Amino acid sequence: MNLTRTSRRLADGREIIYFDDTPDAPPRTAEDQRPLGERALSGELRHDALVGDWVAVAGHRLNRTFLPPKDECPLCPTGTGSVPSEVPEAAYDVVVFENRFPSFAPVSDHHPDDGATDDLDRTAPALGRCEVVCFTSDHDSTFADLSPSRARTVIDVWADRTAELGALPEVEQVFCFENRGQQIGVTLHHPHGQIYAYPYVPQRSAAILAQATEHHARTGRLLGADILAAELEAKVRIVAESEHWVAYVPFAARWPVEVHLAPRRDVPDLPSLTPAERDDLASVYLDLLRRLDRYYVTKDGSPIRLPYIAGWHQAPSSRGREVSRLHLQVMSVLRSPKKLKYLAGSESGVGGWVNDVPPEQIAERLRDVAL
Numbered sequence: 001m002n003l004t005r006t007s008r009r010l011a012d013g014r015e016i017i018y019f020d021d022t023p024d025a026p027p028r029t030a031e032d033q034r035p036l037g038e039r040a041l042s043g044e045l046r047h048d049a050l051v052g053d054w055v056a057v058a059g060h061r062l063n064r065t066f067l068p069p070k071d072e073c074p075l076c077p078t079g080t081g082s083v084p085s086e087v088p089e090a091a092y093d094v095v096v097f098e099n100r101f102p103s104f105a106p107v108s109d110h111h112p113d114d115g116a117t118d119d120l121d122r123t124a125p126a127l128g129r130c131e132v133v134c135f136t137s138d139h140d141s142t143f144a145d146l147s148p149s150r151a152r153t154v155i156d157v158w159a160d161r162t163a164e165l166g167a168l169p170e171v172e173q174v175f176c177f178e179n180r181g182q183q184i185g186v187t188l189h190h191p192h193g194q195i196y197a198y199p200y201v202p203q204r205s206a207a208i209l210a211q212a213t214e215h216h217a218r219t220g221r222l223l224g225a226d227i228l229a230a231e232l233e234a235k236v237r238i239v240a241e242s243e244h245w246v247a248y249v250p251f252a253a254r255w256p257v258e259v260h261l262a263p264r265r266d267v268p269d270l271p272s273l274t275p276a277e278r279d280d281l282a283s284v285y286l287d288l289l290r291r292l293d294r295y296y297v298t299k300d301g302s303p304i305r306l307p308y309i310a311g312w313h314q315a316p317s318s319r320g321r322e323v324s325r326l327h328l329q330v331m332s333v334l335r336s337p338k339k340l341k342y343l344a345g346s347e348s349g350v351g352g353w354v355n356d357v358p359p360e361q362i363a364e365r366l367r368d369v370a371l
């Protein structure tokens with residue numbers, strides 16, 4: 001597939017990259033006419049000495065756009081709504097741009113000496129990058145509605161961004177994810193995902209890396225490969241299989257709906273996938289999303305669009321590559337057609353997860369969904 005990649009700058013200097021998969025796409029030359037002023041600087045990272053983790057403090061994010069009406073959507077092409085959007089062109093296939101209200105940004109006014117006097121008040125500049133990925137210019141669509149070739153373009157975009165952002169000296173972990181549905185906290189309805197390039201390895205990624213490192217030291221094998229082999233042997237939690245991919249509900253699923261999607265071949269990250277693996281991923285991921293969108297139905301039998309978080313776990317950019325194995329995690333807070341699971345006392349207070357739904361039951365229901 002031929003992808004035309006065009007990098008441009010928005011009025012405040014942020015990068016926007018068009019990824020066009022239609023052969024007759026015009027050159028992307030439109031200028032951003034908005035009077036935007038200076039781009040936002042990064043906030044600061046504060047080290048939480050109590051649990052040994054970092055927190056990005058970014059006060060400017062309080063002012064970000066919250067559920068605007070459709071004609072003021074900042075992700076639609078300019079000219080389709082009543083105000084100029086973040087995308088100066090009148091049309092696009094897939095587009096990526098730097099978030100206007102980033103948690104991590106390439107430029108900081110943080111001074112390394114500020115307050116960093118002892119171990120209990122360590123700070124660091126929240127350097128890195130936060131990007132928005134618009135999956136389609138169709139405001140009322142959703143990822144599950146994309147054609148396989150457009151989904152394939154998004155996969156290439158994730159791989160492109162992982163490679164480029166992971167090569168930045170300040171970046172330690174690249175995380176491509178999508179929040180879908182207001183119940184997840186989505187502030188814009190337009191179908192889009194995000195990419196965070198963190199200047200540190202976040203807590204869950206660090207836990208995954210530590211487990212994989214320990215397993216490899218003890219057995220000489222990849223933990224992700226052993227987990228996949230165990231799921232294939234047990235069969236009861238398998239949701240879907242294809243030539244290159246396997247979708248399963250994890251043995252110790254935490255969420256009322258949770259599925260992992262892993263490649264059959266050992267690969268550390270998205271850029272390592274072959275063209276055949278990417279083609280197959282596009283169709284198996286669309287199949288999985290369509291199952292999830294039919295997991296719950298209303299009393300009259302119409303499907304309920306599942307609010308979900310989907311995120312790619314991949315190797316950190318500067319360590320642990322040899323023990324890391326790529327997988328996608330999709331999870332939902334919806335525990336019945338009308339009830340949300342709240343991350344309440346046990347989960348939020350001490351990280352003690354309780355799941356009311358047996359993982360084998362989630363898998364059986366997802367396998368049996370009528371597509």
Ligand SMILES: [Zn+2]
Binds near residue numbers: 073075076190
């Ligand atoms: Zn829109």
